[in-house]
Amino acid sequence: MAEEGLMTKTDGDEFVVFDGVQKSYDGTTLVVKDLNLSVPKGEFLTMLGPSGSGKTTCLMMLAGFETATSGEIRLQGRNINTVPPHKRGIGMVFQNYALFPHMSVAENLAFPLEVRKIGKSEREQKVRRALEMVQMGDFGGRRPAQLSGGQQQRIALARALVFEPELVLMDEPLGALDKQLREQMQFEITRIAHDLGITVVYVTHDQTEALTMSDRVAVFNDGRIQQLATPSDLYEHPANSFVAQFIGENNRLMGTVTRIQGDACIVRLDSGDEIDAKPVNVIRVGDRTQISIRPERVETNKDRLRDGAHTLQAEVLEFIYMGDIFRTRLRVAGHDDFIIKTRNAPDQIRHQPGSMIDIGWLPDDCRALDAPQGT
Amino acid sequence: MLTADGVPLRRSLNRALRRQKLRAMLLIAPLLVFVLITFLAPIGDMLFRSVENQIVSNTLPRTVASLSDWDLASETPPDETVFRALAHDLVIATELKTHTRLGSRLNYEASGMSSLLRSTGRDVEDFGEDLSASLADLDPVWAEPVTWADLLGDPAWRAEHESWAATGQRSGAPAFQPSATALTALPRTTEIYGAFARITQEVNGRNLMRQDPWHLVAITLIEEIKADPAAAQAFAGEHAARLAAIAGADLAQADFTAAFADSNDRWITPTPWSVIALYAAPYTPGYFLNAVDLGKTPEGIAPRPADEQVYIMLFMRTLWLSLTITALCLLLGYPVAWLLANLPARQANLLMILVLLPFWTSLLVRTSAWKVLLQRQGVINDVLVWIGLIGDDARLVMINNQLGTVIAMTHILLPFMILPLYSVMKTIPPTYMRAAKSLGANDWSAFWRVYFPQSVPGIAAGCILVFILAIGYYITPELMGGARGVFISNRIAYHIGTSLNWGLAAALGTILLIVVLVLYWVYDRFVGVNNVKLG
Numbered sequence: 001m002a003e004e005g006l007m008t009k010t011d012g013d014e015f016v017v018f019d020g021v022q023k024s025y026d027g028t029t030l031v032v033k034d035l036n037l038s039v040p041k042g043e044f045l046t047m048l049g050p051s052g053s054g055k056t057t058c059l060m061m062l063a064g065f066e067t068a069t070s071g072e073i074r075l076q077g078r079n080i081n082t083v084p085p086h087k088r089g090i091g092m093v094f095q096n097y098a099l100f101p102h103m104s105v106a107e108n109l110a111f112p113l114e115v116r117k118i119g120k121s122e123r124e125q126k127v128r129r130a131l132e133m134v135q136m137g138d139f140g141g142r143r144p145a146q147l148s149g150g151q152q153q154r155i156a157l158a159r160a161l162v163f164e165p166e167l168v169l170m171d172e173p174l175g176a177l178d179k180q181l182r183e184q185m186q187f188e189i190t191r192i193a194h195d196l197g198i199t200v201v202y203v204t205h206d207q208t209e210a211l212t213m214s215d216r217v218a219v220f221n222d223g224r225i226q227q228l229a230t231p232s233d234l235y236e237h238p239a240n241s242f243v244a245q246f247i248g249e250n251n252r253l254m255g256t257v258t259r260i261q262g263d264a265c266i267v268r269l270d271s272g273d274e275i276d277a278k279p280v281n282v283i284r285v286g287d288r289t290q291i292s293i294r295p296e297r298v299e300t301n302k303d304r305l306r307d308g309a310h311t312l313q314a315e316v317l318e319f320i321y322m323g324d325i326f327r328t329r330l331r332v333a334g335h336d337d338f339i340i341k342t343r344n345a346p347d348q349i350r351h352q353p354g355s356m357i358d359i360g361w362l363p364d365d366c367r368a369l370d371a372p373q374g375t
Numbered sequence: 376m377l378t379a380d381g382v383p384l385r386r387s388l389n390r391a392l393r394r395q396k397l398r399a400m401l402l403i404a405p406l407l408v409f410v411l412i413t414f415l416a417p418i419g420d421m422l423f424r425s426v427e428n429q430i431v432s433n434t435l436p437r438t439v440a441s442l443s444d445w446d447l448a449s450e451t452p453p454d455e456t457v458f459r460a461l462a463h464d465l466v467i468a469t470e471l472k473t474h475t476r477l478g479s480r481l482n483y484e485a486s487g488m489s490s491l492l493r494s495t496g497r498d499v500e501d502f503g504e505d506l507s508a509s510l511a512d513l514d515p516v517w518a519e520p521v522t523w524a525d526l527l528g529d530p531a532w533r534a535e536h537e538s539w540a541a542t543g544q545r546s547g548a549p550a551f552q553p554s555a556t557a558l559t560a561l562p563r564t565t566e567i568y569g570a571f572a573r574i575t576q577e578v579n580g581r582n583l584m585r586q587d588p589w590h591l592v593a594i595t596l597i598e599e600i601k602a603d604p605a606a607a608q609a610f611a612g613e614h615a616a617r618l619a620a621i622a623g624a625d626l627a628q629a630d631f632t633a634a635f636a637d638s639n640d641r642w643i644t645p646t647p648w649s650v651i652a653l654y655a656a657p658y659t660p661g662y663f664l665n666a667v668d669l670g671k672t673p674e675g676i677a678p679r680p681a682d683e684q685v686y687i688m689l690f691m692r693t694l695w696l697s698l699t700i701t702a703l704c705l706l707l708g709y710p711v712a713w714l715l716a717n718l719p720a721r722q723a724n725l726l727m728i729l730v731l732l733p734f735w736t737s738l739l740v741r742t743s744a745w746k747v748l749l750q751r752q753g754v755i756n757d758v759l760v761w762i763g764l765i766g767d768d769a770r771l772v773m774i775n776n777q778l779g780t781v782i783a784m785t786h787i788l789l790p791f792m793i794l795p796l797y798s799v800m801k802t803i804p805p806t807y808m809r810a811a812k813s814l815g816a817n818d819w820s821a822f823w824r825v826y827f828p829q830s831v832p833g834i835a836a837g838c839i840l841v842f843i844l845a846i847g848y849y850i851t852p853e854l855m856g857g858a859r860g861v862f863i864s865n866r867i868a869y870h871i872g873t874s875l876n877w878g879l880a881a882a883l884g885t886i887l888l889i890v891v892l893v894l895y896w897v898y899d900r901f902v903g904v905n906n907v908k909l910g
Contacts, residue, residue, distance in 0.1 A: 065809050085812040086821070098810035102828045111824070112814035163815060 014077070015041040015199050016062065016167060021071035023057050031057050033223040035071070039201060041166070044193055046202045048210040049220030050246070058220075059169050059203045064088050075167065086115075091160035091168040091198075095175055097152045099144035105131070105155050106140035112163040130162040131155075133192060150181045157189065161196065168193070170202045174209065186213050207247050211235065219243050235294075240281055241369040244292040251298070251338050253291040257282050257368065264363055267291055271333035275310045276363040281370045288371035295327075295341040297365035300349070300357055311360040314338065316351040326350060332359065425881035428659035431651065434477045435464040439655040447652055447673040452643050458631035462502055463567060466591050469496040470574045483876050484661060484670065485650045491639055498638040500589070503629050507593035513624050514617055523588050526614050527557040527568050540584065548576055551583060560609035564596045594629040597621060601628075649673050662882035686866070686883065693863045694890070696781060697845035703785045704792035704841045705834060712796035712833070717805070730793050738787065742854045745783040749773040749855075775857025783855045788844055792837035799833030835902045843891055863887060 016039040023032040032054040039045045047055035060066040061073060064085030072079050080088055099108050109127040118126070131137050134154035144152055153173060160168050170189070174182045190213050193200045204210055210217045211231040219226045219234065219242070226246075227239040238244035245252070255269040257279070265279040267289055275291065282289045299305055317336060318329040325341050328351050332338040340359065342348050351357060376384035432439050437460035445453040452458075468474040474496045478489035511518040525533060532552035539548055551572035557565045571588050575581045600606060600621045607618035635642035653671045654661055661671060668684040669676050678684065711730065715723050733741060748754045756770040765771065773779055803826060811821035852862040863883060870880035 063809075063813055065812075084817075085809070086815050086817050089815070090813060092810065092813035094806045094810055096804065096806065098804070098806040100807060100811075100825055100829075111811070111816070115814065115816045115820055115824075159814065169813075 014038045014074070015043075016201065017072075017074040018058070018062075019072045019074065021058070021061065021068045021073060023054070023061060023066065024069045030069075030223055032061075032068075035223075035225065037218060037225065037228065039199060041199055042197050044190065044200045044202065044213060044215045046204060046210040046214035046217045047220055048204055048207060048217050048246075050205060053220040054223040055203050055218075055220040056171060059171055059201060062201060063090055063092055063169055089163075089165050089167075091163070091165035093153075093156050093160045093168070093170040093173040095172045097144070097156040097173075099152055099156055099159070101144055103144075104140065105136070105142050105144065105147070108144065108155060109140075109159050109162050112159065116163060126162055130158040133161070134158045134188075149177050150185065153177060153185055154188075157192070161192070161198070165198070167199045167201070170200060172204050173202075174204075174206075182209070189213065211247070219246060221246070237280075238292065238367065238369070241290045241292065241372050244290075244367065244369055249295050249339060249341075251293045251295060251332075251335075253293070253333055253335060253338075254371065255289055255291055257285050257287045257289055260285060265368055267368055269333045273310075273312055273333050275312065275366065277366040277368040278364050280367045282368045289368040290371045292367045292369050293361055293365060295339040296325075297361055298340040299360050299362075300340065300342070300351070302358060302360070305360045306362065309360050309363070311358045314357055314359050316353050316355050316357060318353055319351055321350075330357075330359070421877075421881040422885055423881075424878050425662050425885045426658045426660065427878065428480075428654060428661065429657045430473075430477055430480050431655050432657050434468050434473050435461065435651065435655075437461075438464050438651060442648065442652045442655065445648065445652065447649055449645060452632075452645055453648055455630070455632050457648070458635055458642075459629075462499055462631050462634070463591060465492075465496060465499045466502075466589055467570050467574065469499060471578065479875070480878075481650055481654065483665065483879060484654055485646065487641070488647060488650055491641055491647055495635065495638045495642070498634075502631065502634040502638075503590040503594040506597060506627060506629055507590040509626055510593050510597065510621070513626070514620060516617065517593065518587070520586055520588065521584050522617075523568060523592065524551075524583060526610070526617075527553055527561070527565050529554040536584070540582070546580065548582065550576060556609050560606040561596065561599050564592060564599050567595050568592050597626050598629065601626070645673075662878040663886070665879055666882040666886055686863070689861070689863045689866055690886070690890070692777075693846055693887075696777060696784075696860075696862070697842050699781055700784050700788060700845045701792075701838050701842045703781070704789050705838060707785070708789055708792035708796055708837065709830075709834075712793045712800055715793070715797045716800035716803070727797075730790055733787065733790060738850055739854075741787055742783055742851050745779070745786065745855060746774060749779055749782065774855060775860065777856070777860040779855040779857070780852045780860035780862075783851050784845060784848060787851060788841045791840045791844060795836035795840060796830065796833040799836070800830055803829045831902070835898070839895070839898065842894070846891060847887065 016037075018035045018037040021032060021035040022030055024030050035054075035058060037058075047058060049055045057066060061068050064080070064083065068081060073081055075088065075090075099105075100111065103111065106127050109130055110123050113123040113126060127140065128137070131140055134157055136151060136154050136158065139147065139151065139155070144155065147155065156173065160170075173189075174185050177185060186209055189200075202210075202213065211234070214231060216228060216230055217234050218228045221242050227234060227243045229237070229239070234243065235248050238247060241252075244250050253269055253275075255267040255275075257265055258268045258274065259266040260279055260282070263278065265277055265282065266274055267277050268274050269291070277289075277291055302311070305311065312332055314330040314332045316328060317331055320327040320329070324344055326344060326348065328340045328342070329336070330338045330340060378384050378387045438457060441457045441460040442453060445457060465474060468477065474492050475489070478492035478496075481488035481492070507517075516522045524536070528536075529552040532549060535549045551569060553565045553569055568588060571592060572583055575583050575586050600618055604619070604622035607615050607622055609615075610618060632643070641647055649672075653673070664670055664676060665679075666686050668679050668687050670679045711726070715726055715730070718726065746753075750756070751770045751772065751774075753774075755773065756765075759765045760767050760770065773782065807825050807829065808821050811825040812818070816824065846862075847864050848862060849864040849868055852860055853865050853868075856862070856865070864887070867880045867883045867887075870876045870883070
């Protein structure tokens with residue numbers, strides 16, 4: 001359902017567009033390689049990727065702190081390549097908040113309004129409203145240094161929003177917070193973004209953050225978008241081995257495609273076993289492939305498997321009790337880092353290390369992806 | 376709060392920390408001792424010298440005491456008593472050769488005092504020569520040194536002295552002891568003979584029995600006997616008779632006023648006396664008054680003559696030029712520090728080396744290089760003439776004036792501005808500027824409202840450092856400043872090294888110190904010393 005909603009949004013309505021954008025710092029290597037991306041109005045888009053993948057550079061180009069080496073960035077249909085940052089009207093939240101230490105919280109919030117020459121009474125009213133929006137109404141007189149990390153984060157958010165920008169960029173804004181606060185702020189940021197109807201481009205290297213907050217996620221690696229999809233698509237239907245590996249936990253098995261039949265294929269693992277898989281980006285018989293299976297989609301109960309489904313023999317190496325789930329490490333087809341996750345239910349078997357079990361999965365959950373280079 | 380074993384927590388903590396503190400103290404002890412001995416003690420001594428004035432009352436104790444009755448404002452010199460006291464003091468001072476030092480000291484306050492004291496010092500020994508000669512005429516025994524020793528000395532001391540003389544030793548003579556009789560009957564004569572005996576024996580190392588007493592001793596004896604003939608009765612035997620003879624003889628009265636007038640007629644004007652009286656106190660504000668172009672006069676504190684007024688002007692010039700230099704350093708240093716803090720590491724390191732390069736060159740060399748560049752026939756003038764910007768006859772005067780001092784000192788002090796600025800700017804993350812721009816501020820207001828306020832601690836530190844260094848600078852103004860570009864410190868150096876007026880140098884130095892402290896206080900009020908960040 002969410003997918004459908006998004007589809008209608010992307011249609012036509014191009015709020016932010018990266019059109020063939022490339023960026024090089026040294027003239028010999030590209031940090032961003034041919035970026036094409038269009039963000040509809042009101043979307044919460046996350047750029048996710050490991051450090052050095054080019055995501056922050058993209059954000060900085062959008063903010064105007066870096067210039068694109070080639071290509072065009074458009075905001076509401078207007079080319080903003082040569083527009084200086086202060087004229088772009090884009091709100092931004094920085095990694096370390098960048099609250100001005102010599103100003104009080106209220107002065108920090110008033111700053112964007114002052115430079116826009118907004119009258120005093122209106123300014124005060126907007127500052128108060130912004131502070132209330134982030135539930136920091138009483139903190140106007142404090143200095144940033146007197147606030148906790150979470151409070152500073154709220155103020156930084158309020159400051160980026162107080163001048164009512166339609167587009168807000170966030171550069172790993174929650175990176176410095178502890179886990180609990182981070183989860184709370186994730187919720188809060190999405191709530192505010194939806195309430196205000198603003199477009200957000202959010203950069204993070206934390207996949208959980210990306211999955212829980214975003215309408216769509218662009219996974220970056222090596223200067224390219226590897227996959228642009230909704231969180232559920234991204235997790236359940238990774239387009240390539242990088243995305244499968246980067247998002248969530250993932251079991252990998254290496255093999256060769258032996259037969260392709262439309263929406264299904266047979267893969268012969270390096271150990272000789274044959275399994276059913278769903279071909280994603282394997283093209284022909286004989287291709288090397290990396291099989292990707294989510295740990296929670298592995299079935300140990302034969303009764304639940306489709307008739308005739310391939311199963312594999314596995315040796316239990318380790319059983320870890322994690323409260324809500326059990327995590328069992330197996331040796332499968334020569335790999336001894338195969339993980340399965342099972343829900344802690346009363347009837348769930350707790351596999352003893354050393355025992356042999358049969359495992360299987362639905363062919364749809366077993367995705368035959370490209371083999372990473374060198375394998 | 377108690378610890379588990381019942382000891383108060385605070386005491387237990389103190390005990391635990393004591394060892395640590397002791398070790399810390401031991402570690403800094405050598406430096407502390409070094410600083411105390413080589414820095415604080417000399418400074419304390421200099422500060423003390425700026426008010427210390429014991430030389431007058433130590434050298435002329437009797438004069439100072441008798442002058443207390445004299446009216447400072449009077450048009451006439453004091454009476455005979457004071458002249459006699461001065462003769463008394465001067466005889467002792469010339470024997471000890473302290474009168475020249477006194478002369479130098481008083482000469483700071485009124486010129487001519489040094490030569491006056493020197494010339495009279497040469498004559499004072501002979502004051503009353505005729506009187507002592509007439510005493511010898513009356514009875515030749517008065518020409519014998521032994522007569523005096525017998526009359527005024529303690530008999531036990533005389534016996535001891537005789538037995539010492541019999542051994543034929545040259546040193547170790549027993550020191551003169553006045554007899555009780557002499558002390559009560561002839562107190563003043565005994566006192567001055569005592570002074571004579573002490574100087575003869577201890578200072579000159581001579582045999583008291585072979586040295587003629589000063590004429591002053593004879594004069595004093597005549598005066599005392601004439602004033603109180605009964606004093607002769609106190610003595611026994613031949614002493615009584617000899618003293619009675621003096622009482623009965625017709626001997627002239629000593630006239631010290633005439634003697635001084637004869638030596639130098641300035642003594643019969645009130646001027647030298649008022650100088651002595653004004654600067655008689657053991658502690659004087661005189662040096663400080665002098666340091667701010669004031670002086671003590673009989674009418675009170677008054678400005679010095681216009682041609683001697685130099686220090687206020689020098690202080691003002693020092694402050695003004697130091698401010699100019701500080702402002703120039705800030706103006707030139709701020710962009711460089713900003714570049715240093717924002718360039719990539721490689722270029723920043725190169726630039727840093729260029730900034731630090733002057734530190735590796737001798738100050739004297741750098742100053743001399745500026746001399747070469749700035750002088751009339753120097754490089755800059757040559758280039759300007761060569762490109763035709765100025766005529767050969769209109770070469771710019773850039774040295775031996777304030778311009779020269781300002782140029783050279785700005786260059787020399789620039790690193791002291793750049794380094795604190797840099798260390799502060801280094802801590803300002805570039806995201807602040809970015810944040811300001813993303814919030815809609817243009818380059819200038821992002822700088823002025825966000826970056827600049829955060830660099831203020833560096834500005835504060837740099838300005839304090841440069842200003843305080845500049846205000847006490849010596850070598851560069853000395854070499855570059857000529858007559859019009861010198862600082863107060865050059866004057867201090869002159870008084871330390873050339874005029875030897877250490878009291879004035881100390882007073883000038885103290886004022887400089889106070890000015891700096893006051894400025895520091897003002898600065899603290901307005902900028903806040905806690906805002907200062909040196910690194």
